[in-house]
Amino acid sequence: MNTPAPSAGRAASGATAEQPDTAAAASAESGRPPILALQRATVRFAGGGLPVWDGLSLSVSRGESLCLLGASGCGKSTVLRVMAGLQPLASGEMLTAVRSPAFVFQEPALLPWADLERNVGLPLQLAGWTAAARNERVQGVLERVGLTGRERALPHELSGGMKMRASIARALVMQPDLLLMDEPFSALDDPTRQRLQADLLQWWQVQGFALCFVTHQVAEAVFMASRVVVMGAKGGQIVAEWEVDEPFPRTDAFRRSARFHEHCVAIGDALAGNTGSTWDRR
Ligand SMILES: Nc1ncnc2c1ncn2[C@@H]1O[C@H](COP(=O)(O)OP(=O)(O)O)[C@@H](O)[C@H]1O
Numbered sequence: 001m002n003t004p005a006p007s008a009g010r011a012a013s014g015a016t017a018e019q020p021d022t023a024a025a026a027s028a029e030s031g032r033p034p035i036l037a038l039q040r041a042t043v044r045f046a047g048g049g050l051p052v053w054d055g056l057s058l059s060v061s062r063g064e065s066l067c068l069l070g071a072s073g074c075g076k077s078t079v080l081r082v083m084a085g086l087q088p089l090a091s092g093e094m095l096t097a098v099r100s101p102a103f104v105f106q107e108p109a110l111l112p113w114a115d116l117e118r119n120v121g122l123p124l125q126l127a128g129w130t131a132a133a134r135n136e137r138v139q140g141v142l143e144r145v146g147l148t149g150r151e152r153a154l155p156h157e158l159s160g161g162m163k164m165r166a167s168i169a170r171a172l173v174m175q176p177d178l179l180l181m182d183e184p185f186s187a188l189d190d191p192t193r194q195r196l197q198a199d200l201l202q203w204w205q206v207q208g209f210a211l212c213f214v215t216h217q218v219a220e221a222v223f224m225a226s227r228v229v230v231m232g233a234k235g236g237q238i239v240a241e242w243e244v245d246e247p248f249p250r251t252d253a254f255r256r257s258a259r260f261h262e263h264c265v266a267i268g269d270a271l272a273g274n275t276g277s278t279w280d281r282r
């Protein structure tokens, strides 16, 4: 196996052969306080059957960009739903200091009859903001995501990339401290996807929220993440963690670099279940 140079990245603390006592402890080792930690958490759906995942310990640090990778059905979306408070645990616990979570799905899910300004301002409207206060906040967010001038556009008048920008704007408008994204760019063409990846990282750096991002693409995870967690196909175990120890902002030059490729190989190997000298398996 072509393993990365030691400086290119490293198996994160959580991937040591000895499982950390708690997910919070693993996060503390990364140098930033956790904003959320799942501890030996188990989820079961109604009707019995096997748990989706059993005894999962995973933390998100303040301001980090965490990517979750794993085969379809391994429980990634369930992790996000639990973190958003939409799915209760059957056992274990979730410690959370999150004040304002926001969720972005693969489908932009905009109201088809409402214009862009109303769609983006909807969370503020539901929270009881006045029209004037709403307008000011919405204008700022639309400018940030590059949609100024399209306020009166209806969703069907927007391109796929613009709809996703609108969906992200609607999440950013509440100034979240944790942004949960479930394969948000899967339906976009490659150039649009790459542009949005870079832009999202810029918004993440400016606003300082923690990002928890589910993707199928190894390259997307390497570009986006400060830390990648690979979930196993069965039982939702974490089979590997990898720190993408590269500076932000990430650039197109990084995407074309040998180091980028090395990270991709290491993480791709973990995803495929290959053992390599850089990986300790749980
Ligand atoms: N509401 C539900 N009721 C029953 N089973 C579910 C429900 N949601 C998800 N599952 C099952 O839980 C497993 C994990 O689902 P999910 O978290 O969506 O996986 P992923 O996002 O990794 O594809 C899958 O086997 C799925 O069929």
Ligand SMILES: [Mg+2]
Pocket: 076, 077, 078, 182
């Ligand atoms: Mg999913």
